[in-house]
Amino acid sequence: AQSVTQLDSHVSVSEGTPVLLRCNYSSSYSPSLFWYVQHPNKGLQLLLKYTSAATLVKGINGFEAEFKKSETSFHLTKPSAHMSDAAEYFCVVTPPGSQGNLIFGKGTKLSVKP
């Protein structure tokens, strides 16, 4: 069965410092992996996705994630945090060939201090 584990429920960084949000997945097959962001009172927005092409995936707003099969990880990073990055981030997996059922991690709340 597929699952994702977000290792940190809350991450706090200072503006201008790097961001690292950790995600490990469990999958019997090569999964599709996504990162979504949810700002308060707004819908989920797709940041980036991995679908077995390049292992380093670049997304919107300067975020990127690297798929590491040996570590079963898909950590999200950004070199320099901005105040507007404060939000809830979800790591998501979907089994290949499915109808698109998304399996969400529990989420990581990112706080950015001035």
Add this chain to the structure above:
Amino acid sequence: GAVVSQHPSRVICKSGTSVKIECRSLDFQATTMFWYRQFPKQSLMLMATSNEGSKATYEQGVEKDKFLINHASLTLSTLTVTSAHPEDSSFYICSARLAGAPGETQYFGPGTRLLVL
């Protein structure tokens, strides 16, 4: 592009009444729409998968007679919470999958917050 709307954004109702939530794909056709439920400070849980013109597929533990889903067109799916009770209070989010899009990309609506008194 790929915008999904939900209506209403917030609803308060009395216990025992029914509430209908609409999910629309505004600028694309969606053969498949999904309904999720999110409890405070928790992740999204898939409730059901809705395919245009056919019956919805419900996840284990979701009562199909309580959460009625209709996907009558390629741009509209509705979720009706029947005989709502306070424990149904939650944040309901829909998503739509672009017909023919690779990588199972889903586009999410802004959510509907339901409060049952």
